[in-house]
Amino acid sequence: MILRIVTTAFVLVGSIGSYAQTVNAYFETIRDNHAALTAFFSQMPKGGDLHHHYSGSIYAETFISYAIEHDYFINRKTLKVSDKQLSDDWVTFSTLRREGTLADYRQKLFQKWSVKDYNHVDYPSDKLFFETFSNFGIVSRADLDKGLLEIKNRAIKENVSYIETLFVNVPCETELGELTAFAKTLRNQQTSHDTVACLNLLDSLYTIIKANGIRECAVTYNREKLARLHHDLNIDDARFTMRYQSYVIRTLDPIELFKSMIAAFESATDSPLVVGVNLAAPEDNEVAMSDYWLHMVMFRFCHTKYPSVKISLHAGELALGLVKPEELTWHISSAVHLAGANRIGHGVDIPYEANCYDLLRYMHQQKIAVEINLFSNEFILKIKDDKHPISLYNDFGVPIVICTDDAGVLRSNLTDQYVLLAKRYKWVSYTDIKRFVFNSITYSFIEEESVKKALLADLNQRFIRFEKSIPAIRK
Template sequence: MKLFYTILFCILFHIGLAQSANQYFEKIRNNEAELTAFFAQMPKGGDLHHHYSGSIYTEPLLAHAIAQDLYLNTQTMTVSKEKQTGTDWVLFSALQKNGELEAYKQKVMQKWSVKDYNYVDYPSDKQFFESFTKFEPAIVGNFEAGLLELKNRAVKENVSYIETQLTTIPCAIKTDDLAKYNNQLRKMTVAKNEKAVMQSLDSLYTIFIQKEAKKYAADFNVNFVGKMHKELKIDDSQFTMRYQNFVLRFMEPVDLFKNLIVAFISADSSQLMAGVNIVSPEDGETSMKDYELHMLMFKYCHSRFPKVKYTLHAGELTLGLVRPEELTWHINAAVYTAGANRIGHGVDIAYEEKSYDLMRYMAKNNIPVEINLVSNEFILKVKENRHPILLYKEFNVPIVISTDDAGILRTNMTEQYVLLAKRYSSITYDDIKQFVYNSINYSFIQDPAAKKQLLQDLDVRFKIFEANFSAK
């Protein structure tokens, strides 16, 4: 009986702490500075929608480019390891010698990130997506420093897990002799001949296996990710990281499918590889043209690799960006056709055909939506009550809060929660706490023991955090 009352006391004590934290939260929810202090210290679980290259801040990228003495295009602020044609390409060392380096540092910051962006001179979505190609050579060969930067920032910010989309898997399999499949696959998709599409993908799969697709996946897992993860000691008692493979939407179908097969093989054969994704602007010409085909490719890969989890960028669209009818089916196709385990962004859900049924299905089948408030505001200009987060919540769709590309957007996880609290008064502290736990429960961590440990750690962190408010 004594043990029973001890346990009951502990339960009631912790409930009281949570209530005190909730009361304090409601008291400060209209004060941004107080909210920032609150959320900076609050445990934030995992960041599940996270692009490695877009999450490194510009300052260390630029420092690396200068240290490597890359070439800078003084008009576009693009860097290159080799001098390109034209007179605008100058070594950083030459800029330093001429006393121009500091001036160009500022210009680079404004092109590689949203720093000083005035929302007037250039489309925000183009500013965002074009930044990746400008600094890409500064990313290559600097993964170790970048991963440590992300880990150290996460630890300081009370983020205990990151599931990052690191890089594409190098694959030298030639596809010139398979080009005929590109038009065939597109025609069959337009004709709604799913059976024929799957038969063609099956033929391609056999070819890629014969051309040693498994070798490229194994080399990536062992000699790149595995080696680097171990040597850097990324996982410890404070922090855990896993990696998503991804493919690029703008590629021709055969090349995209080749990379998708390698990505699935990789994720199927290493516990460090959490899952698979697809990236690049969803409104791009090829992305739109081949969207349904891409969903069928994921469906096919699931049939081959049923244990592999995947999240899909879907519905990162809004009215005006594409024709209205294109807003009605992307999340539907990602959920129903591709069978996505999570949805990234999901901004156009209100426009989707039978959106209520779709959200009920997501809720029933535990398919979370990854909400990226700062990203959606900058790229799509969708914020406040135009954003569908409360719509998802109304239909009990699991929600996780993520940063997307914190480096380019010059944000962090804390700011996501500050905006969440300020903008949506119906979202309570208990809701936010649930979102945090969702970020671990719906992660793609393959090792059950690792996930259990993260959840137990989150319990301890919240008890410590909420104890701050017991006397307030």
């Protein structure tokens, strides 16, 4: 019954068209041919990428070029990069060029800033992945205009019409030293799971933090940085649309994290370009794990203060062996029921969730989509094939969206995610894939209804043209 309901909903969204049988027949003949699938999905319209980190989506080549152009300093031993010389071990990239060693260091940075050449033996894959972000840190904040245009132009060439990227981390220098003592109280409330007391304390903290100019920080950032970049670069056009998520780093001290969260929600309230709030950083980090419940209560609080703001949460990006078994049983349900998430990122540990079936039914009923990141889950968590819960989500009618996560770090793209999907999961038909593509627009957080309708209409026309091209290929 669930699958029939989902299929019906898809027919209402996207026209299957008179060429569908031919396309599906051709698709089935190439299921085990990687090159043929790559060609097929390269040409196929792919709608949107909803689980997308700006800095993790820029390829290392680009960041290295930024570092060379700005003549940053690099530590010869650690390969850290800075705009300042911090000791004698730090030299400029122009120095490397004069020495004739620039090519060698460039190759080392490829391996430090991405998964290129990783041998799956010498270093933990999850540690390598997450360390790349701090490794290219300062470089990722340089030349944002070039980075956004790189993402846009690559998306257009790949037949991707929409990207929703984690981009906004509102800077605010407001000092809240007098509030740090409340961190211990919040953690005590977490130990006792005293939701009511925690919400009451957060309300008091919220009033104080709001009075310290948090909204002003968000508005200033939106208008002087984000809007200027977006509009001056003409990011939106007839072929492509981009929107942004504001995010919070889940490894921060509770007071700093709550301040950052308020700024994120204020940013999303202020501008239609900022369409949601997310939570980033490794979920298995010691602070992230110990404060997870507290973070979910904070999101619940902010959801009541900013009810129109959408929430997508990295939740369940865990695997057996990475954390203790009991830690796999509650993160997704807390993100859904406690924090009020509208979408879930990853959701890999769903089979271990307590009351898993009830949770899946609820996600289906409430149309809480799951963002599936196949290559990312394989690389970081070693979860692939039938260990991955994508079929479980599909069987219960949870809306599925196929995403990249961090294409630059992983040296991948959205096309490759669909190739993996088709090769690994034979139950996935062309009709299913088309439904997943339309889901990427339907379950986007775009605020302007006219923009979402235009993207859906454009996607339908793209599919009509694509499907008409398949008979020609078969001849």
